[in-house]
Amino acid sequence: MKQKTILLVEDDYLDVESVKRSLKKSNIPHTLHVAHNGVDAIEMLTRETDKVSPDVILLDINMPKMNGLEFLGIVKSYYSLKNIKIFIITTSAEEYDKMAAHNLGVTGYILKPLDLKNTKAGDTQKLLAELC
Amino acid sequence: MSIRVQLALGFFILILIFLIDFEVNQRLSNQVIKNTTYISNSETVIRNSNILHKDIIEMQSGFRGFLLTGQDVFLEPYYEGLRSVPVLVKDQSKLLSEGQRKKLMLIDSLHLEWIEYANLLISSKLDTFPEASTKYQKLFNTKFRAEVGKKLNDRIHNLFLEMDNSEYQIRQERRAALQETLRNTKTITLTLTMASIVLALLSSFYFVRLITKRISKMVKLAEAVSKGEFRTIEDDKHDELNKLAISLNRMSQTLKKNFTELTKKNSELDQFAYVVSHDLKAPLRGIANIISWIEEDHEKDTTPEIRKNLALIKGRTSRLENMINGLLEYARVGKVRKGLEKVNVSLLLQEVIDLLVPQNFNVIIEGDMPELVTERLHIQQVFSNLISNAVKYNDKAKPTIVIGAKEEQSHYRFSVADNGKGIEKQYFEKIFVIFQTLQERDAFESTGVGLAIVKKIIEDHKGSITVESVPGEGTEFRFTWPKNEL
Numbered sequence: 350m351k352q353k354t355i356l357l358v359e360d361d362y363l364d365v366e367s368v369k370r371s372l373k374k375s376n377i378p379h380t381l382h383v384a385h386n387g388v389d390a391i392e393m394l395t396r397e398t399d400k401v402s403p404d405v406i407l408l409d410i411n412m413p414k415m416n417g418l419e420f421l422g423i424v425k426s427y428y429s430l431k432n433i434k435i436f437i438i439t440t441s442a443e444e445y446d447k448m449a450a451h452n453l454g455v456t457g458y459i460l461k462p463l464d465l466k467n468t469k470a471g472d473t474q475k476l477l478a479e480l481c
Numbered sequence: 482m483s484i485r486v487q488l489a490l491g492f493f494i495l496i497l498i499f500l501i502d503f504e505v506n507q508r509l510s511n512q513v514i515k516n517t518t519y520i521s522n523s524e525t526v527i528r529n530s531n532i533l534h535k536d537i538i539e540m541q542s543g544f545r546g547f548l549l550t551g552q553d554v555f556l557e558p559y560y561e562g563l564r565s566v567p568v569l570v571k572d573q574s575k576l577l578s579e580g581q582r583k584k585l586m587l588i589d590s591l592h593l594e595w596i597e598y599a600n601l602l603i604s605s606k607l608d609t610f611p612e613a614s615t616k617y618q619k620l621f622n623t624k625f626r627a628e629v630g631k632k633l634n635d636r637i638h639n640l641f642l643e644m645d646n647s648e649y650q651i652r653q654e655r656r657a658a659l660q661e662t663l664r665n666t667k668t669i670t671l672t673l674t675m676a677s678i679v680l681a682l683l684s685s686f687y688f689v690r691l692i693t694k695r696i697s698k699m700v701k702l703a704e705a706v707s708k709g710e711f712r713t714i715e716d717d718k719h720d721e722l723n724k725l726a727i728s729l730n731r732m733s734q735t736l737k738k739n740f741t742e743l744t745k746k747n748s749e750l751d752q753f754a755y756v757v758s759h760d761l762k763a764p765l766r767g768i769a770n771i772i773s774w775i776e777e778d779h780e781k782d783t784t785p786e787i788r789k790n791l792a793l794i795k796g797r798t799s800r801l802e803n804m805i806n807g808l809l810e811y812a813r814v815g816k817v818r819k820g821l822e823k824v825n826v827s828l829l830l831q832e833v834i835d836l837l838v839p840q841n842f843n844v845i846i847e848g849d850m851p852e853l854v855t856e857r858l859h860i861q862q863v864f865s866n867l868i869s870n871a872v873k874y875n876d877k878a879k880p881t882i883v884i885g886a887k888e889e890q891s892h893y894r895f896s897v898a899d900n901g902k903g904i905e906k907q908y909f910e911k912i913f914v915i916f917q918t919l920q921e922r923d924a925f926e927s928t929g930v931g932l933a934i935v936k937k938i939i940e941d942h943k944g945s946i947t948v949e950s951v952p953g954e955g956t957e958f959r960f961t962w963p964k965n966e967l
Contacts, residue, residue: 370774438762455812462770 352378356403358390358420359383359438360412367462368407368438375465377480387415388408391423403433406477407463408455410439410446418446421453435475436476438463483720484691491684495677502673509666515658523652526576527645533569534641536562537592541634543598548606549627558604566592578651584644588637597635598624624627695722702729711737754812758805765805769798800928804916811915814862814937821966824857826850826895830864830884837869838882848886851893854965859938864897866931867958871899873927874956892944892964898957904950912948935960942966 359365361447365383368455372379382401384390406424410417417437424430436457437450447458456479457472465477540562546555570589574582602625605617624630695716702714711733716726770797776788783791827850834844853860871882877900885896904912904919911917915933939946939960946960 361767363765363770366774367770370777372652438757462766 352380353405354380354382354401354403355405355407355480356382356384356390356393356401357407358385358387358412358417359407359409360385360408364409364461371463371465375477375480377465377477378476379480386412387417387420387423390420391415394424395427403437405476406435407431407438407476408435410437410441410450418449421450421455424456434479436472437481484688484722487691487720491680491688495681495684498673498677498680502670502677505669505673506666507667509662512662513659513666516655516662519655520659522576522651523655526573526581526648527575528567529576530641530645533566533573534638535751536565536569537637540566540599541595541630542812544603544630548602548621551606559599559603563596574782581644581728582649584640584642588640588644591633591637591640595630595637598633599955692722695726697724699729702733705755706733706736707792709740711740751812756807756902758808758812761805762802765798765802769795769802772798782926803928804930807928808915811934811937812933814859814941815892818856819858820856822857824855826853826854826859826860826886829857829861833861833864833868837865838872841880842872842875843879843881845881847883848887850886851888851964853893853962854967855942855962856966859942860962863935863938863960863962866935867897870931871897871901875899875901877901888964889961892961894961895961896954896957896959900955903952903954903956904948905952906950909948909950913946 354359354393357365357368359368369381382393382403384393390406394403408417408420410419415423417439421435424433424435431454434456435454436459437446437455438461439446440461441447442460443460450458459472459476463473465473467473519632525912529830530855536558540557543555543558543562547553547559574585575586602617605620608616691822695718698714698716701720702712705712713730713733714726716723721854772791775789776783827846830846830850838844868884869881881900883896883898885898887894887896912919913932916929918927918929918932920927936946939962942963944961944963946958948956948958950956
């Protein structure tokens with residue numbers, strides 16, 4: 350089975366660490382790239398050399414420079430990028446954010462902390478299915 | 482014009498009409514009295530005139546009888562007349578009008594002329610000296626035969642007739658005038674009375690319209706304001722009521738301004754609490770994460786002391802998280818509105834009880850639980866919090882919860898009572914304040930948000946909540962909820 354490439358867009362060091370640990374504990378083989386904001390992430394996805402081509406993007410909403418929803422809008426407007434599965438990982442349980450994310454075509458909406466061992470939540474299971 | 486002045490003016494006009502009425506009546510009745518007096522006076526005049534005429538006629542008859550018979554006895558009425566006639570003339574002249582008096586004076590002077598003539602004849606007939614008879618004969622032939630006396634008498638008689646006739650005529654005129662005056666009095670009094678009645682009615686109608694309509698407008702405004710509708714009313718008059726209307730409008734506007742500001746402040750505060758607690762959660766979760774990583778990474782090389790302290794940190798962070806969640810929940814009260822729906826309280830209670838109350842509890846529902854039109858989630862939150870408190874703070878062997886409902890005018894009064902530990906009276910206020918708990922947090926994990934949320938929800942629905950409790954015996958919460966919020 351081909352090892353999946355993941356791009357994590359997250360500004361908070363602790364949250365990055367948390368996702369890393371969760372992935373590690375789940376024993377799923379993967380390659381993880383981290384961008385600390387939307388601007389960097391777009392750069393990584395579109396640059397000429399060393400372009401990152403992820404299977405899955407894990408995206409935080411509250412970030413400096415370019416927030417998750419803005420980033421999402423841009424990614425979905427790129428023909429070459431719009432089919433990448435995107436999962437929101439956020440602390441925001443706001444209906445507004447959830448609706449906006451779904452309208453922009455995300456695959457899943459997961460509340461922090463990400464826990465791949467305890468996959469009762471439907472969207473976490475979807476993510477697991479994508480990674481395996 | 483002010484109402485005071487208008488009222489005074491109305492009364493003044495009415496009083497004026499009555500005064501005019503009084504004055505006119507006074508004048509007319511004076512005229513009636515005058516005419517009546519004249520008529521009765523006139524009767525006396527006629528009577529006196531008849532007596533005078535009779536006395537004069539009797540004098541003339543006596544005079545003639547004496548001349549014919551020569552007997553003295555015939556002269557008695559003559560002498561009587563000489564005494565009575567001047568007195569009667571004098572009396573009569575006082576009663577007569579100017580024209581009539583002239584006639585009487587004429588009668589009097591003719592009568593005196595006649596007396597002169599009669600005295601001459603009488604004295605010559607009475608004389609006894611020899612030439613007297615010749616003198617009398619001569620007089621008798623020249624005067625009596627020439628009808629000097631008779632002519633005088635005829636003139637007197639005619640004058641009397643004339644005088645009586647004109648007296649009758651004047652009396653007739655006066656009687657007609659009297660009738661006329663009486664008729665006029667009636668008409669004028671009736672007219673003026675009608676006019677004052679009409680004026681009184683019109684002015685009372687005017688005042689009723691002027692005052693009641695506007696007062697009821699103001700009452701409506703006050704009622705609207707008490708219900709939170711800050712309207713204003715229009716009033717274009719310039720009087721005392723207008724001043725009241727202006728004050729009411731100003732009050733309404735001030736209240737509106739303050740109320741809007743208050744609402745804005747409140748929602749800002751809620752927003753603030755929401756944002757703050759939301760942002761506080763992220764670093765807190767970070768700390769919790771780091772603690773669990775330390776535990777995972779250094780499982781083998783930590784001492785029991787370190788593990789104990791780490792457990793304490795975890796406990797405190799989770800308490801802080803619970804409090805933040807409570808604050809979030811508190812800030813969110815009223816933000817989540819799904820819309821009004823019919824809520825069967827009996828069914829709702831059953832759901833809450835099934836979810837929250839353990840088997841060993843005895844739950845009694847007293848009275849008929851109503852059906853409300855309200856926000857389902859809100860009333861559910863209230864009952865859930867109160868019932869879970871009743872469960873949480875119960876230390877009795879036979880724990881009991883009694884839930885009741887009583888219908889009142891516009892709302893229901895619900896009660897949730899338990900036989901638990903009870904609350905001291907001095908804490909009755911305190912328990913509704915956020916983060917206030919009556920027990921040490923280490924002994925009993927509670928955030929102290931539940932009752933604050935309950936109170937906020939109930940007050941959002943324009944109700945109120947009170948608590949009664951006897952320490953050691955139990956607690957009863959009573960709250961009101963509107964019947965229908967449509």
